[in-house]
Amino acid sequence: FLLTAIMFAQVYGDNGKMKEYHYSGPVEHRFSPYSFNGGTVLAVAGEDFAIVASDTRLSEGYSIHSRDSPKCYKLTNTTVIGCSGFHGDCLTLTKIIDARLKMYKHSNNKSMTSGAIAAMLSTILYGRRFFPYYVYNIIGGLDEEGKGAVYSFDPVGSYQRDTYKAGGSASAMLQPLLDNQIGFKNMEGVQHLPLNQEKAVQLVKDVFISAAERDVYTGDALRICIVTKEGIKEETVPLRKD
Amino acid sequence: MALFDVSGYKSHAGLRGQILGTGVGHLVDRPNQEFAVPVGVDPSGFLKSCSREGGVSIDLNHGTTTLAFKFRHGVIVAVDSRASAGSYIASKEANKVIEINPYLLGTMSGSAADCQYWERLLAKECRLYKLRNKQRISVSAASKLLCNMMLGYRGMGLSMGSMIVGWDNKGPGLYYVDDNATRLSGRMFSTGCGSSYAYGVMDSGYREDMTVEEAYELGRRGITHATHRDAYSGGVVNLYHMQEDGWIKVCKEDVSELIHRYRKGMF
Numbered sequence: 001f002l003l004t005a006i007m008f009a010q011v012y013g014d015n016g017k018m019k020e021y022h023y024s025g026p027v028e029h030r031f032s033p034y035s036f037n038g039g040t041v042l043a044v045a046g047e048d049f050a051i052v053a054s055d056t057r058l059s060e061g062y063s064i065h066s067r068d069s070p071k072c073y074k075l076t077n078t079t080v081i082g083c084s085g086f087h088g089d090c091l092t093l094t095k096i097i098d099a100r101l102k103m104y105k106h107s108n109n110k111s112m113t114s115g116a117i118a119a120m121l122s123t124i125l126y127g128r129r130f131f132p133y134y135v136y137n138i139i140g141g142l143d144e145e146g147k148g149a150v151y152s153f154d155p156v157g158s159y160q161r162d163t164y165k166a167g168g169s170a171s172a173m174l175q176p177l178l179d180n181q182i183g184f185k186n187m188e189g190v191q192h193l194p195l196n197q198e199k200a201v202q203l204v205k206d207v208f209i210s211a212a213e214r215d216v217y218t219g220d221a222l223r224i225c226i227v228t229k230e231g232i233k234e235e236t237v238p239l240r241k242d
Numbered sequence: 243m244a245l246f247d248v249s250g251y252k253s254h255a256g257l258r259g260q261i262l263g264t265g266v267g268h269l270v271d272r273p274n275q276e277f278a279v280p281v282g283v284d285p286s287g288f289l290k291s292c293s294r295e296g297g298v299s300i301d302l303n304h305g306t307t308t309l310a311f312k313f314r315h316g317v318i319v320a321v322d323s324r325a326s327a328g329s330y331i332a333s334k335e336a337n338k339v340i341e342i343n344p345y346l347l348g349t350m351s352g353s354a355a356d357c358q359y360w361e362r363l364l365a366k367e368c369r370l371y372k373l374r375n376k377q378r379i380s381v382s383a384a385s386k387l388l389c390n391m392m393l394g395y396r397g398m399g400l401s402m403g404s405m406i407v408g409w410d411n412k413g414p415g416l417y418y419v420d421d422n423a424t425r426l427s428g429r430m431f432s433t434g435c436g437s438s439y440a441y442g443v444m445d446s447g448y449r450e451d452m453t454v455e456e457a458y459e460l461g462r463r464g465i466t467h468a469t470h471r472d473a474y475s476g477g478v479v480n481l482y483h484m485q486e487d488g489w490i491k492v493c494k495e496d497v498s499e500l501i502h503r504y505r506k507g508m509f
Contacts, residue, residue, distance in 0.1 A: 126359045129277055130399070154355060162333075172330050
């Protein structure tokens with residue numbers, strides 16, 4: 001009887017209302033080497049071009065650290081990489097990639113091709129298999145034949161070549177939309193038109209506007225890098241700032 | 243230089259210096275890969291402990307069904323193509339068969355990065371074997387190489403279930419190798435989270451003297467029914483046939499179309 005009384009008091013409290021149930025004992029907190037800084041990255045490969053786009057918001061928890069921190073980094077004249085996740089690891093990873101590109105250029109007297117950069121990044125990421133870089137990478141560029149190529153990665157280096165890919169905080173919202181608009185999935189009786197550059201750029205802008213509406217970590221501005229055989233062109237478009 | 247040290251290049255100073263005499267100043271891609279490990283923590287539990295804190299969620303690509311079986315006319319290999327990261331489908335058309343050489347195939351299930359990395363390393367070792375010994379590596383030796391790589395990292399949280407399929411002097415070969423360094427030779431294997439469903443279908447339809455078309459159909463059905471019931475398998479069925487003069491890729495068919503074909507009348 002006494003035990004029942006004690007249990008009643010614990011669950012229902014003094015005034016007879018049910019108490020909020022929560023754990024109130026010791027909790028272990030440990031230093032986490034990672035932090036999530038948000039951001040979304042997107043890449044699309046066309047017949048003779050590739051587009052890599054990212055938003056420019058850098059957040060942490062409920063704060064915004066910067067509204068002008070783009071996540072696309074130019075690697076060579078024909079390759080751009082987009083990195084989102086933990087900003088510290090993004091910076092270190094891009095520094096390491098740049099260093100390895102320079103070493104390759106000095107040893108082999110030519111620039112690395114997009115496919116070679118992708119294979120190299122896979123081994124760099126796997127070298128940290130037991131303490132990963134918390135970065136979701138997408139490489140966009142032109143392959144040796146001048147066709148658009150997109151390579152998407154997971155944090156430990158598994159990769160494959162795609163036609164289009166979204167990565168980062170709003171990736172789960174953008175990817176189905178791209179599946180429908182570029183892959184023509186879930187549409188019946190539609191003509192499969194190849195994507196030209198103007199339509200692709202407009203689609204990327206529309207898609208990011210949608211992402212900014214529904215993802216708190218995406219917004220402020222959109223940076224688009226268009227890779228063609230003439231070089232890399234950059235365009236900035238404003239997005240919602242709230 | 244701090245960045246040079248951490249970027250993963252090691253100058254091959256020792257042996258070359260001995261042979262050629264003076265200093266090197268010549269960078270060679272590292273012969274022995276070193277892996278960075280978090281200090282003072284058990285590596286296999288480390289990632290789990292970091293996840294879900296402050297929005298951090300490091301999800302790695304996972305999940306599969308693969309199957310392979312020997313029969314009178316060679317070996318059939320069938321795999322699905324879904325790569326999931328947590329509950330998100332990261333890819334619908336992942337490539338889970340690595341074509342090591344025209345007579346050797348490796349399948350991948352478990353963690354995508356682990357499989358891709360170690361099987362690419364296996365492909366490199368097979369190529370080096372051929373250059374050094376002037377003949378192709380046997381299936382038994384190739385699977386042993388992979389098994390020993392896994393043994394070196396046992397207990398550190400790698401996840402890989404692979405089948406090495408080939409045709410060498412001893413005939414068709416099928417070996418199962420996993421991250422515990424288990425290595426088994428057999429007539430029929432299936433790996434991945436959908437493997438139980440695939441085993442059921444294969445066991446009920448398998449005969450040693452099947453025709454080639456019947457064997458293709460059995461492989462397709464095994465994967466299709468597994469993807470139908472397993473959430474982490476799906477996409478397309480990639481079917482390969484290992485014959486005496488090498489492998490051929492038979493087909494690549496969408497699972498949703500196949501399941502409708504097989505279950506006509508049920509829906």
